Structures are given as structure tokens and as C-alpha cells.
Amino acid sequence: MxxxxxxxxxxxxxxxxxxxxxxxxxxxxxxxxxxxxxxxxxxxxxxxxxxxxxxxxxxxxxxxxxxxxxxxxxxxxxxxxxxxxxxxxxxxxxxxxxxxxxxxxxxxxxxxxxxxxxxxxxxxxxxxxxxxxxxxxxxxxxxxxxxxxxxxxxxxxxxxxxxxLSYKIPSSGTRPFKFFNYLTLHPDFHSVVSEAWSCAGSIVSNLSGLDRYYQRQHQNCLNKNNWRSRSGSS
Missing domain, CATH: 3.60.10.10 (Endonuclease/exonuclease/phosphatase)
Structure with a gap:
């Protein structure tokens, strides 16, 4: 010892x-x-x-x-x-x-x-x-x-x-990645995933990056819709 x-x-x-x-x-x-x-x-x-x-x-x-x-x-x-x-x-x-x-x-x-x-x-x-x-x-x-x-x-x-002896246990607030297997049965599943990955291009190198990329795209769409709504009402 x-x-x-x-x-x-x-x-x-x-x-x-x-x-x-x-x-x-x-x-x-x-x-x-x-x-x-x-x-x-x-x-x-x-x-x-x-x-x-x-x-x-x-x-x-x-x-x-x-x-x-x-x-x-x-x-x-x-x-x-x-x-x-x-x-x-x-x-x-x-x-x-x-x-x-x-x-x-x-x-x-x-x-x-x-x-x-x-x-x-x-x-x-x-x-x-x-x-x-x-x-x-x-x-x-x-x-x-x-x-x-x-x-x-x-x-x-x-x-x-x-x-x-003092390993840091992940906090309970950390949400695990979830995927619903039934989605793979949709006839357009492979084409949609392939298109999404191609659109992301070199911006992402893994699923986490892809998720962040589409969260930003989603937020941009919301911002544009909000701007159009304000413009139409003015």
C-alpha cells in the first residue's frame, strides 16, 4: 500500500x-x-x-x-x-x-x-x-x-x-435528452432529419450544437412574427 x-x-x-x-x-x-x-x-x-x-x-x-x-x-x-x-x-x-x-x-x-x-x-x-x-x-x-x-x-x-469520495452528483434539475421512438415511423422522418442536419452545416458538430442552433432559429422566427404583428397594427 x-x-x-x-x-x-x-x-x-x-x-x-x-x-x-x-x-x-x-x-x-x-x-x-x-x-x-x-x-x-x-x-x-x-x-x-x-x-x-x-x-x-x-x-x-x-x-x-x-x-x-x-x-x-x-x-x-x-x-x-x-x-x-x-x-x-x-x-x-x-x-x-x-x-x-x-x-x-x-x-x-x-x-x-x-x-x-x-x-x-x-x-x-x-x-x-x-x-x-x-x-x-x-x-x-x-x-x-x-x-x-x-x-x-x-x-x-x-x-x-x-x-x-467526493464525486459531484449531477443536479436533479438536469433534464435528460428524450426521444420518442414512434417518430421514426413517420414516412418523412429521415428526409426531415437529413434536411435539418444539412441546413445546420458546419455550425454544429453534435446534437447539442444542433439543438442550440434550432433554438436560435426558433427565437428569430418568433421575433420576426412579433415585429410583423406590431407593424401591421401601427
């Missing part, structure tokens, strides 16, 4: 598959972070789940903000496997899911791909969500906007995870 001088880190527990630290950031309350690198052997992973349950009890981690991050080497739902043949819960899935439930842990809000690992075999591709960033409710009380980002895999077959 590497950290800046301004951050206080205290090692609480260490084993072959996990490392647990108490972390204190400047101007913030302390929290607990457990880094995981789970074994490829299912029996050893079961030992890890028991170890985490014991940690939770020994250090009363349900009473403090607690994060777990890393390669758990196990999915908790069949949707986290790319193969359609994996379509039911296995004993190993239920085992980990029950462990997380007992500890009160759940996935931090995240952005990026669902699958965080691939076998990198184009002829027989397989992808799974093996990496997670888990938190308890007290983490949300301390860092209400925390968000994790799963980035593209570069040198490893796993996606790296970046945590932003």
Missing part, C-alpha cells in the same frame, strides 16, 4: 488474502478499508469469507464506516457471468452473497463496465464481475457522494477501480 504523508494509515489485520487498515483523511472521520485478493481455490475463498466475518465481529466493523475492495474471484449473481449457460445460482454465489448480507455490505455506486475480468481469448471469450468495491451504510453517511469507477483493463485481465 502507498499513501501520502497527510493520510494516516494503521494496519489492523493481515492475511494471505486480505489486508485491513484504519484510514484517516485530513478533515474527515476515520474509516476502515479492507483490500482483497481472493484465491483461485473455492475452499480458500470460503476461508476468506469466514475471516471477514470474524474481522467484522472482532473490530465491530458494523459500527464504523467500512469498505472492502479488490478481486473477490467470485460472482454473486448469474447475470455477472457472460455465458448464457450460467443461468442459476450456485452454492458459491449464495455463500458469498450471504456473507455480504451478514456484514451489511453492498456495492458502492459505480460507473464503467459490469464485467471486470475477461479471459482474453477471442475464440472462446468469457467475462465476469470478479472485482467489487463494497461499503456499509455508514460510509454513505461519511461520504454521501462516493462513487467508484471501473476503468478499462490495460496490462491486467482485471479492470482497475478508482474511488472518488
Amino acid at each position: 502507498i499513501w501520502k504523508d497527510s493520510v494516516s494509515v494503521k494496519l489492523l489485520s493481515q492475511s494471505r488474502q486480505s489486508l485491513t487498515c484504519e484510514i484517516k483523511l485530513p478533515g474527515s472521520s476515520l474509516f476502515i478499508y479492507t483490500a482483497i485478493y481472493a484465491s483461485n481455490e473455492s475452499a480458500e475463498r470460503t476461508d476468506l469469507w469466514i475471516e471477514l466475518l470474524n474481522l467484522c465481529q472482532s473490530f465491530a466493523l458494523s459500527t464504523v464506516p467500512w469498505m472492502i475492495g479488490g478481486d473477490l474471484n467470485q460472482i454473486i449473481h448469474y447475470d455477472e457471468h457472460s455465458l448464457a449457460s450460467v443461468n442459476s445460482f450456485s452454492k458459491r454465489m449464495v455463500e458469498l452473497k450471504d456473507c455480504l448480507l451478514q456484514m451489511g455490505l453492498f456495492d458502492m455506486r459505480f460507473q464503467g463496465p459490469l464485467f471486470t475480468w475477461t479471459n482474453r481469448q477471442p475464440d472462446d471469450p468469457i467475462a465476469k464481475k470478479l472485482d467489487r468495491l463494497l461499503i456499509n451504510n455508514l460510509v454513505l453517511n461519511l461520504f454521501p457522494n462516493c462513487t467508484s469507477f471501473f476503468l478499462p483493463a490495460l496490462f491486467s485481465d482485471h479492470s482497475p477501480c478508482l474511488i472518488d
